[in-house]
Amino acid sequence: MQNYHDLEWGHPCHDEQRLFEMLCLEMFQSGLSWATVLSKRENLRRRFFDFDIELVASMTVDQVTELLNDTSIIRHRGKIEAVVNNARILQLWHHDGNSLNQYIWQTTQNQTIDQKVSDYHLAPSKTATSEKLAKQFKSNGFKFVGPTVLQAYLQAVGVINAHELSCDFH
Numbered sequence: 001m002q003n004y005h006d007l008e009w010g011h012p013c014h015d016e017q018r019l020f021e022m023l024c025l026e027m028f029q030s031g032l033s034w035a036t037v038l039s040k041r042e043n044l045r046r047r048f049f050d051f052d053i054e055l056v057a058s059m060t061v062d063q064v065t066e067l068l069n070d071t072s073i074i075r076h077r078g079k080i081e082a083v084v085n086n087a088r089i090l091q092l093w094h095h096d097g098n099s100l101n102q103y104i105w106q107t108t109q110n111q112t113i114d115q116k117v118s119d120y121h122l123a124p125s126k127t128a129t130s131e132k133l134a135k136q137f138k139s140n141g142f143k144f145v146g147p148t149v150l151q152a153y154l155q156a157v158g159v160i161n162a163h164e165l166s167c168d169f170h
Contacts, residue, residue, distance in 0.1 A: 012158030021051035026153040027144040028074045043072040056087035082143035114161045126151045
């Protein structure tokens with residue numbers, strides 16, 4: 001957990017594949033602990049082709065069924081199907097010259113929002129930004145992207161700085 005915090009969480013990210021991976025991981029985290037997701041991360045990477053959007057978008061019903069039987073990953077049909085669905089939408093975006101990177105960073109005019117969190121436990125689970133983005137994502141056909149998932153996602157990829165004020169990474 002410490003390595004994830006120090007090396008990844010909250011650091012501004014603009015890499016499309018990594019942004020997709022983090023979106024998927026935050027979707028898988030819904031209702032679970034982050035420790036559970038991190039413990040399954042390498043297996044999720046392996047089973048979802050290192051979150052290569054093109055490869056995930058091409059997954060078949062049989063491959064999804066196979067994933068539901070794999071005890072090394074989080075086996076939630078809705079979440080697994082959402083990963084494939086969302087990859088297909090991103091694939092279409094890419095063919096139209098758009099990206100997830102542009103989409104999420106434009107919500108803040110390419111600036112990190114500082115939440116000025118004194119105690120992480122008091123950080124909001126959703127904000128006007130994550131609520132607006134959730135509506136936009138859903139209107140584009142994305143699945144499993146409510147405001148709480150997107151709030152955690154925006155924090156994870158550095159769009160929102162939710163490091164405590166006393167944290168060295170704030």
